[in-house]
Amino acid sequence: MEQTDTVWIDVCSVDDIDEGGMHEFQHEERRIVIYRLEDGLFATDNVCTHEFALLSEGWLENGTIECPLHGALFNVKTGQVERGPAECALKTYAVRTEGERVLCSI
Amino acid sequence: MNEITKIEQALSSDANAKASIGSLLDKQRKNYGLQPEFYLSDHIYRLDIEKVLMPHWQCVNHVSAIPNAGDYIVFDYDRESVIVVRDADNEIRSFANVCRHRGSRICETSGHARGGMLICPYHAWSYGLDGSLAHARMMPRDFDKQGFGLKPLPTKVVQGLIFVSLSDTPLAFDDCEENINATLGIYGWANAKVAYQSSVVFSANWKLALENQVECYHCAPSHPEFSVVHGQSTATEKKLIAEMNAKAAAQGIRVETRDHWALAALDGQEQAYSNRYPMTANACTASKDGSPLAPLMGKFQSYDNGMAVCYIGPMNHCLSYGDYGAIFRYTPKSLFETELAVIWLVRGDAVEGKDYDRDELTWMWRVTAGADKKIVEDNQRGVSSRFYTPGPYALPIEEKTVRFTEWYMSSLANAL
Numbered sequence: 097m098e099q100t101d102t103v104w105i106d107v108c109s110v111d112d113i114d115e116g117g118m119h120e121f122q123h124e125e126r127r128i129v130i131y132r133l134e135d136g137l138f139a140t141d142n143v144c145t146h147e148f149a150l151l152s153e154g155w156l157e158n159g160t161i162e163c164p165l166h167g168a169l170f171n172v173k174t175g176q177v178e179r180g181p182a183e184c185a186l187k188t189y190a191v192r193t194e195g196e197r198v199l200c201s202i
Numbered sequence: 203m204n205e206i207t208k209i210e211q212a213l214s215s216d217a218n219a220k221a222s223i224g225s226l227l228d229k230q231r232k233n234y235g236l237q238p239e240f241y242l243s244d245h246i247y248r249l250d251i252e253k254v255l256m257p258h259w260q261c262v263n264h265v266s267a268i269p270n271a272g273d274y275i276v277f278d279y280d281r282e283s284v285i286v287v288r289d290a291d292n293e294i295r296s297f298a299n300v301c302r303h304r305g306s307r308i309c310e311t312s313g314h315a316r317g318g319m320l321i322c323p324y325h326a327w328s329y330g331l332d333g334s335l336a337h338a339r340m341m342p343r344d345f346d347k348q349g350f351g352l353k354p355l356p357t358k359v360v361q362g363l364i365f366v367s368l369s370d371t372p373l374a375f376d377d378c379e380e381n382i383n384a385t386l387g388i389y390g391w392a393n394a395k396v397a398y399q400s401s402v403v404f405s406a407n408w409k410l411a412l413e414n415q416v417e418c419y420h421c422a423p424s425h426p427e428f429s430v431v432h433g434q435s436t437a438t439e440k441k442l443i444a445e446m447n448a449k450a451a452a453q454g455i456r457v458e459t460r461d462h463w464a465l466a467a468l469d470g471q472e473q474a475y476s477n478r479y480p481m482t483a484n485a486c487t488a489s490k491d492g493s494p495l496a497p498l499m500g501k502f503q504s505y506d507n508g509m510a511v512c513y514i515g516p517m518n519h520c521l522s523y524g525d526y527g528a529i530f531r532y533t534p535k536s537l538f539e540t541e542l543a544v545i546w547l548v549r550g551d552a553v554e555g556k557d558y559d560r561d562e563l564t565w566m567w568r569v570t571a572g573a574d575k576k577i578v579e580d581n582q583r584g585v586s587s588r589f590y591t592p593g594p595y596a597l598p599i600e601e602k603t604v605r606f607t608e609w610y611m612s613s614l615a616n617a618l
Contacts, residue, residue, distance in 0.1 A: 146317060155343070166321055166328045167337020179336070180317025181328060 104192075104199040111196070113137070118161075120152035123202055130191055130198060131156055131172045138172045139189040139200050146182035219245065220618045227611055233604055235592035236611075241407040241585045246614075247537040250408070251280050253617030254610065257373050259358070259365040259472050261518040261531050262286050264547060265294060266362065266395040272315040272331060275364075280534050282368050284355060285309050285320060289331040294359050296366045297352035302335060303327045308352075320352070361391040363529070365514065373472040377462055378514050381474040384458035385512045389522040390500025394547040397496075397526070397554065398564050401543040404575050406582035408517075408534040409610060411542065414578050415519060415530065416602035424577050428570045431485040431492045432509075442480035446508030455501050457510050464516075464602075464609035473609075475513035483507075487523040488566040496525040496548045496558035516609070525549075526558075528567050538582065544571050 105123055113119045113132040120129045120142050129142035129152040140161070142152050149165035156162075160169050160178055168182035175186035190201040223246065226237050240246055262277045262284070274287035276299060283299035285308065297320075301308050306324040319336060320329040328337040333352035338345060356367040358375050360382045365375070382391075404411050414420065422429050433439050450457065462468050463475030485492025486505040494505065505524045512520045519530040527547035534540055544567050552558055584590055595604050 162337075165326050165339055166319060167339075168317065177317075181315075181319035181321060183317045 102190075102201045104201050107198045107200050109196050110193055110198055113198070116156060118152045118156055119198075120150065121200075126202070128189060128200060128202075129161075130200060131161065133159060133172070137191040137193070137198060139191045140170065140172055140175050140186040144168055144182060145177075145184040145186060146180075151186075223249075223614065223618055227615055230611060231592065233595050233597060235585075235595065236409065236607055237592060238585050238590050240610075241410060241582065242537075244537050247407070247534075249614060249617055251534060254613040255516070255534070256369045257367070257371065258369075258515040258517065259367050259372060259375060259378070260533065261514060261520075261529055262296075262364045262366055263399070263545060264362045264391075264394060264396050264529070265359060265364060266547075266550070267312075267399070267545075268294070270314070272318055273313075274309065274315055274320070275312045276309050277366065278533070278535070279368060280536070283307060284366055284368070285352070286357070286364055286366060287315065287320070287331055290318060294357060294364055295331070295333065296355040296357040296364075297329075297333045298355060300353070301325075301327055302350040302352065303338065361386045362394060363391065363514075363520075365518075373467075373515075374470050375472050377468050377471040377474040381458070381460050381462075381476050382512060382514065382520075384460075385476040385510050386520055386522055386527070388455060388457050388500050389502070389510065389524075389527060390549065391520075391522070391527060391547065393550040394499065394527060395550045395552070397546045397548045397552070397558065398560055399543065399545040400564075400568065400571075401541055402571055402575050403535065404540045404542060404578045404582075405538055406540055406578045407538060408532060408540040409607070410581050410585070411532050411540040411574075411578050412516060412606055413603045414574060414581070415532065416606050417600045419596050419599045420577060424573055425570050427490070427566060428488070430490075431481050431488055431566075433480040433482060438483075439480060442483065442507070443478070446478065446480045446506050449504070449506035450508065453501065453503050453506070455506070463513055464605040465612060466605075472515050473513065475511075477511050479509050479511065481507045481509065481523075487525050488521075489562060490565060494525055495563050497552050498524050499527070499549045516606070526563055530571075540578075542571055542574070544568075 107121050118129050118131050127142040128139055130139045142150050144163040146168050149163050151161045154162045154164040161172050162169050166181050169179035170186050175188040192199050263275055268288045271288050271290045274285050277284045284296050285299045286296045289295050299308050301322040306322050308322045318331050326339045329352050330336045335347040335350045356372050358365040360379045433442055459477050461475055463473045467473040486494045489495050502524045510522045517532045521528045529545040531543045546564050
């Protein structure tokens, strides 16, 4: 049977991410970016669903991430597209802290 | 030095150009073909594009070719290229296909703007369907994108036909609009759909293609298929016209005709022409044997054994039979290259394979346009010979060709 248990990855220290900043990491084949907003930590796939570009190189503002390549805009909490050219939502991941550590569920 | 080299040299300075073209125009005999230089000179071709043709409108396609928001057509015209797109509000808009960054062509071929963006493949500047610049990669955050939207072009939609102009000061379109409504409107073109489209490039100057398009002197020898079902200006034609009009009138249909074409165009208005022609006796439509091809269009409840033609400007000729329509659009590509696009229309709810057969529907004009390519190219080869001297047009059957060349020469003279 397929393993469905949530795996929490220890990604970094809370201090590694500035307020309003991002932290990218790779887990196996997966590229993920963690966003630190005023109201918490959120994570999505780091690759735009439109064409290959790393969102961590884009612009984080008002809870949205703007892709640096064509300007697609995603809500970082829900992954939903707020402006094209992307048409598919980003996959999102749960994030929590344990002491000073940031954990992300894969 | 041959004649063309001489004329090109003479034309290379603006001061000489006026005198040289002026003397060519003076040499022109009334009701005779054009001097060879008009078909061979690159300099004159540039004047043709920039001065003679630029103020006119071009038919791009029918709105049904871009049914969904984000669908776009790339329309190439000489050195120019246009993106015609259906925006999120279903409005048809046209933009110069030139990126505001460093001028790259943005869209190569017709397609769909995924996610509602037109994206330049060069540096990925991304434009919304309204032409506004939505994103300019790696430009400073405070870069003012507002001043760098795609350049909008004048666009009209009449009876589903999309027209664009590449001019900053296009001719007025009111007369054409009225004419299209009064002719193609009766045939229900607003609710038609594109059944098929094809394009063929004639290796010939645009004027030869148009001279051929507007006369049917060549039809009997060059288009035997066409001649089986279309009237041929014979003694019996008057009777056929009367029968056609009676059959239309019995259905309460009156298709207007108008002749504001060539030099008869109204002042400041695009050329508008329409006429009605009978098919040969008992032929319903332009098929192999005159048999019906598709569901009747517009107001027609039965065949009137006739057809309507509607010209919009010098380059766009629409035909409508009772059951299908065809748009013929000529586009100059270069001095010796002219594209003929043929777009077939059927009633909007007609289903291919059930209500019409695509091959049968398109047969007549595929065959006829193919034959036109050959005769026009042969014509170009002939006028390129040093033995060509302009010959007399056959009147009255080549009357429209005379009018076309007179309009052309007058437009060129005015441009000098």
